[in-house]
Amino acid sequence: MQSRPGNQRGQERLITGNRQASWAFADAYAAEDEALRWARDRAREAGLRSVSPSTGAALRLLAATVDAKAVAEIGTGTGVSGIHLLHGMRPDGVLTTVDPEPEHQQFARQAFRACGFASNRARFIPGRALDVLPRLADAGYDLVFCDGDRLEFLDYLAESLRLLRPGGLVVFEGVFANGRTVDSGPQPTEVIRIRELLRAVRESQELVPSLLPVGDGMLCAVKR
Numbered sequence: 001m002q003s004r005p006g007n008q009r010g011q012e013r014l015i016t017g018n019r020q021a022s023w024a025f026a027d028a029y030a031a032e033d034e035a036l037r038w039a040r041d042r043a044r045e046a047g048l049r050s051v052s053p054s055t056g057a058a059l060r061l062l063a064a065t066v067d068a069k070a071v072a073e074i075g076t077g078t079g080v081s082g083i084h085l086l087h088g089m090r091p092d093g094v095l096t097t098v099d100p101e102p103e104h105q106q107f108a109r110q111a112f113r114a115c116g117f118a119s120n121r122a123r124f125i126p127g128r129a130l131d132v133l134p135r136l137a138d139a140g141y142d143l144v145f146c147d148g149d150r151l152e153f154l155d156y157l158a159e160s161l162r163l164l165r166p167g168g169l170v171v172f173e174g175v176f177a178n179g180r181t182v183d184s185g186p187q188p189t190e191v192i193r194i195r196e197l198l199r200a201v202r203e204s205q206e207l208v209p210s211l212l213p214v215g216d217g218m219l220c221a222v223k224r
Contacts, residue, residue, distance in 0.1 A: 023054070026214065030057035035083065035114035042078040042107045050077055051147070051173055055215030056084035059145065059171065062220065063088030066169055068142040073097040074129045074156055075147035079108030081173075085145060086117055095122045096136065098148075102126040133159040141165065147173040150190040153197045161206060164223045170207075172197065176217030 030053035043050040068089045073082055076099035086095055099105050105124045112122055125132050129148050144160040160170040180191045201209045207221035
């Protein structure tokens with residue numbers, strides 16, 4: 001029996017609506033405290049994109065899964081993702097977070113303090129990621145979270161492979177690019193770079209990858 005076009009469109013709308021409701025439920029399930037909401041408000045005021053609550057919860061889970069003691073974060077923002085990472089890390093863990101905008105990092109410092117994290121739990125390094133990362137220790141990190149310039153994602157991948165210990169995780173946020181990554185039409189350079197990253201991670205013999213449909217898409221991979 002052949003489906004009518006109208007029925008197909010109705011089914012597509014239903015599926016899309018169900019997915020949106022599921023994503024909204026996942027965000028609502030990840031309860032956030034006052035300090036996180038404050039950090040989100042500062043990001044919004046500064047015109048910055050911050051990770052969704054469900055993405056933050058996934059980061060917290062991943063940091064806890066690898067029992068992370070040392071995490072490198074590319075893109076401090078106002079501290080939203082950093083708070084989630086610190087919550088998932090070991091109590092003696094240290095987050096090294098890099099951002100070209102020192103004023104954003106000041107907001108993150110305040111947010112971390114409001115969450116009760118000791119000042120020695122985070123190391124703030126202002127500067128461009130590709131200038132800072134080469135100075136960090138080889139195989140010294142359990143997790144590298146990449147939420148910086150999408151045009152530099154492939155470069156972040158190369159640095160992450162050097163920085164991670166065997167069994168460590170590299171995570172890229174925003175790889176769906178608001179649906180543009182799977183759009184067949186002409187796309188800007190940053191989307192082309194994301195596609196190149198997805199292909200490189202999937203084809204790498206050094207990585208075990210997974211693409212998680214949370215927030216705007218999270219690409220995760222374990223270093224063998």
